[in-house]
Amino acid sequence: MTTAISTEAPTGCRPGAFGNATHLICRACGATGPLGPFYACVECFGPLEVGYEFPAVTRAEIEAGPKSIWRYAPLLPVPADIATFRSTDPGFTRLVDARNLADDLGLRQLWVKDDSGNPTHSFKDRVVAVALSAARELGLKVLACPSTGNLANAVAAAAARAGIRSVVLVPENLERQKILASAVYDTTLIAIEGTYDDVNKLASEIAGEEEGWAFVNVNVRPYYAEGSKTLAYEIAEQLGWRIPDQIVIPVASGSQLTKIDKGLQELIKLGLVEEKPYKIFGAQATGCSPIAQAYRAGHDVVRPVKPDTIAKSLAIGNPADGPYVLDTVRRTGGVITDVDDETVVANIQRLARTEGIFAETAGGVTVGVTAKLIADSALDPDAETVVINSGDGLKTLDAVADKVGPKTTIPPRYEAFEDFWKDVRP
Amino acid sequence: MTTAISTEAPTGCRPGAFGNATHLICRACGATGPLGPFYACVECFGPLEVGYEFPAVTRAEIEAGPKSIWRYAPLLPVPADIATFRSTDPGFTRLVDARNLADDLGLRQLWVKDDSGNPTHSFKDRVVAVALSAARELGLKVLACPSTGNLANAVAAAAARAGIRSVVLVPENLERQKILASAVYDTTLIAIEGTYDDVNKLASEIAGEEEGWAFVNVNVRPYYAEGSKTLAYEIAEQLGWRIPDQIVIPVASGSQLTKIDKGLQELIKLGLVEEKPYKIFGAQATGCSPIAQAYRAGHDVVRPVKPDTIAKSLAIGNPADGPYVLDTVRRTGGVITDVDDETVVANIQRLARTEGIFAETAGGVTVGVTAKLIADSALDPDAETVVINSGDGLKTLDAVADKVGPKTTIPPRYEAFEDFWKDVRP
Structure with missing residues (x-):
């Protein structure tokens, strides 16, 4: 080639x-x-x-665009008329000024990029929207993916909206709520008797055999992955066209992390933001932390692991972008590390309690790793920091089910309330 | 007074x-x-x-504001510096050009205002944000509500973000997922041994006895209700400062419907949109349709009912705004009617299949009623129509649990896939 x-x-x-x-x-x-x-x-x-x-692109041109990732169409592998096609129009999610969480963590200035606001409530809507465009332009007729949940939701919804056929492959033992939230879009949902790795392998076989299929994360992956750059663009634009000092990013395949770096570099080259140093940090769950392990060992290659963590959306044991994550983290002066499942749950609760944001397990990983990086003095508490929340707590309710609930159960009488309240009133 | x-x-x-x-x-x-x-x-x-x-307000001033309901701060009972306070900053959700659903229903032009994109995925974030501001300005120290789900989520999240105490009262038999998605914010969640009506009555008693409490939908209700006007403002702005011909709105207490009408009237008076006739339609579930029944009977008052429907977020048997809903619907030339639970589920699926939007049961009610109004020739298929989706399917998964699922379960081998696919390929 x-x-x-x-x-x-x-x-x-x-x-x-x-x-x-x-x-x-x-x-x-x-x-x-x-x-x-x-x-x-x-x-x-x-x-x-x-x-x-790239041609010259101005801030004003972008700001005049649609309130979705399509405002950045000139920086993506999509046609100029992309906004006229039926898509879920993801992106332009909130960048939350997280002053309560900053105080709790001991940070001076912290922002949460809250991607649970996307149409199917995870960042996967971004990448799928770009993959769908590539599939359409290449004349592919079926949008497909192997998935453990968020990606299946995003593919099924995007295909429904675009009016094209979709096929999603999931492990048969997937949580019922993730199956329902894909199947409702009338996708061809196929349950596979096996692990996610088995599902993934079968998807590659089908991609090789069937003509006209776009497996978003297999044969149109180069386009798909570009969708994650929009997280970088939005963060910079929402900060007033500025790059933050530190970004903490959840890592599964590692694609999101490397593409955020790519997006920031593009903004600098295009003169849309001022050049400045920034550090990129990676967050994994200890039960699936192959890249963090390689980082600690000083290796350039990543040894696959068998995942065992509640953070299922990050549970990729053999991450495709492993070496590139190591390179990005080391080159920018960041770190990639991990936290255990108990810490994940505690940090889902921490983010909810302080900022009113209910994250899925991946968000608990990212906030937990942020706290750990501060304790380890790897993260500068005085530098401006952004953490990514990539998904929604409603999809991983089981993670908190044993930890939260009613403070009391009482009969419907004021005296019963009074009895309870006198002990807890501020 | x-x-x-x-x-x-x-x-x-x-x-x-x-x-x-x-x-x-x-x-x-x-x-x-x-x-x-x-x-x-x-x-x-x-x-x-x-x-x-109101002072003079221009489109340009609004368009330059934050991408949340606070862009309409001059039209709400909130201070001019509202955006500097910690809130969940709801609103400015997608107005989806629903061409697939329009084709399916036989409508010329249909838009779905998708409020599942709000921070806690329902329109309740809008009203709670305004109630929170009123509570703060009035010096009230506890944000509270009786709720069956969405409101509890919104109050708990908003209070967490604002750093004030919250108390939410729910029926003890509430679905586990709605309890978890409130409790995670560390609210004082109190389960009540009784029905929602019992919970509501207890809330009024507490509001009367305890000083310094803001029950969002009781003692600060006048402010709270104003939040729904922002749905009207956003629809008009997102249509290019234009009022649609017909709007179909889910009805529980009826507050949302009457406030959308109030919002449209304000836009006309302020010269922000051109005056034109529009019709407002109400949507109820048959199992809790006291206002639709009164409409059909030609009554001006609403006889309370005991709710029995899967659309629990609309299950208010004694709706506070009942007479005002009747007045608004009749005055604008609309209709209020209802559909049964089976139709609700079928229309959750219809909206998901056609537009990739997974609505809660209330959304199924609204789309189902829209279809019924077309069949009854009450809705003009050639007139521009907007339907409101007020909440998220992830909170009412049980509604579709028996209707959708995997199309097949197979072993992880290409031959097994091929066997299945040859019968269903397009």
């Missing part, structure tokens, strides 16, 4: 199908090739990512 | 505590009185609502 960089649309695609994207580039060996439904380098089997030739 | 209209802040409040609000007015007898923690007319015991003396 040493083809010269192409500015032509892939065969069969209309001109401008991928906006300002011009080529694919191998993240391992640097070889470049044309845009298309490719995801592995023909030279070295390395993962491909999207390259661009 | 025939006091002259006051432009003074209530005793103990700072100037401008309630923005451009100037007085309270009895909706039954029209008597006016000063702002304060009052909710019933001293003349006739009628419900009070907030009156204003």
Whole structure:
């Protein structure tokens, strides 16, 4: 795949199908090739990512755009008319000035980027929206994924809205609530007798055999992954076109973390923000912390693990972007570390109690790791910090089920209330 | 309460505590009185609502405001500096161009105002945010409510973020998921051995006995209710400062419906939109349809019922705004009607399948009633229509649990997939 960089649309695609994207580039060996439904380098089997030739883009142009990720269309591999297609229009979620949590953690200035506000309540709506555009432009007819929950919800909803067929593959023992919240969109939900790894392997087989399928996180992954850059764009824009000093990011495959870094670098190159140093920190659950382990051991490669954690949306034992996460964290002066499940639950509660944000387990991981990094003096408490909440607590209710509940149960009489209240009133 | 209209802040409040609000007015007898923690007319015991003396407000001023309900602060009983206080900053949710659902229903142009995108995923975040401001300005120290779910979530989250104490009262047999999604915010959650009506009655007793409590939907209800006007403001702004022809609104107490009408009238008076006729339609579940029954019978008063429906967020048997709903619907040329629980579930699925929006039962009621109104020729299929989705399907999963699920369960082998797929492929 040493083809010269192409500015032509892939065969069969209309001109401008991928906006300002011009080529694919191998993240391992640097070889470049044309845009298309490719995801592995023909030279070295390395993962491909999207390259661009950006025109000048101004803050005003972006600010005049739609209140969704499509305001950043010129920076994504999507056509200029993307906002006219039926999508779930994710993004532009709240950046919460988390003063209570900052006080609780001993930080000077903390923001929570709350992606539970997306249409299906996780950051997956961002990546799926970009993958859907690529699938449409490439003429693929089925939107599909292997998933443990959030991705299945996002794919099924996006396909319903776009009016195209979807197939989602999940482990048969998946929590009932995640199955229902995908199946309701009338997707072809297939339960697989096996683990998530089995499901993933089957998805790759189907992607190889069936024509016209877009497995969002397999064969259109280069486009899909670009969706995470919008987290970086939004954080910078919502801070008044500024990069924060420190960002703490949950890590499953590691794609979100590396793409946030890529997004910030693009903003700097385009002159949309001032160049400045920033540190990127990664957060894993101890029961699935292969990248954190490699970081601590000083390794460049990541040894796969068998996940055992309640943070199922982060439970990828063999993370595709492992080495790139290590590189990004080390290059920016950050750290990647982990916290155990008990700490995860305590930090779901901490975020809810202080900021009124009910995060899924991944959010508990990120806040928990933030606290640990402060205790370890790895995070500067005086530097401006952003933490990402990638999903919603309503999808992982079991995590807190034994920890919270009614403070009392009383009959419906004022005297009964008075009896209870006299002991607890402030 | 025939006091002259006051432009003074209530005793103990700072100037401008309630923005451009100037007085309270009895909706039954029209008597006016000063702002304060009052909710019933001293003349006739009628419900009070907030009156204003609006200054000139421009579209540009609003558009330059925060991306939350606080962009409409000049039209709400909140101080001009409201956005500097810690709130969940709800609102500015998606107005979805629902072309698939329009085709399915046979409508020319349909929009879904999707309030599941609010911080705790229901429209209750809007009203609670305004009630919280009133409570703060009035010096009240405890934010409280009786609730069957959504309101409890919103109150607990808003109080956590604001750093004030909250108490939520719920029936002891409430679904576990709604209890958890309130308790996680560390609210004082009190389970009551009784029905929602028992809980409601106890709340009124506590409001009468305890000083310094703001029961959002009892003693600060006039302020709380104003929050629903922001739905009207957003719909108009998101349509390009235009009023749609028809709006279909779910009805529990009826407050949301009457306040959307009030909001539209204000926009017309302020010259922010052009005056035009519009029709307002109400949607109830048959198992709790006291206002729809009164409408059909041609009555002006509403006879209370004992609720029996899966649409629990609409299950108020004795709706406070019943007569005002009848008046609004009749005055604008609309209708209020109802659909049974089976239809509710089918229309949750319809909205999910066509638009990728997973609504709670109330959303199924509203879409189901919309379909019924078209079949009855009560809704003009050629007129521009907006339907409100007030909450999130993740909170009422049980409604669809028997209707949706995996299409098949197979072992993790391509041959097994192939076997299944050959029968269902398009």
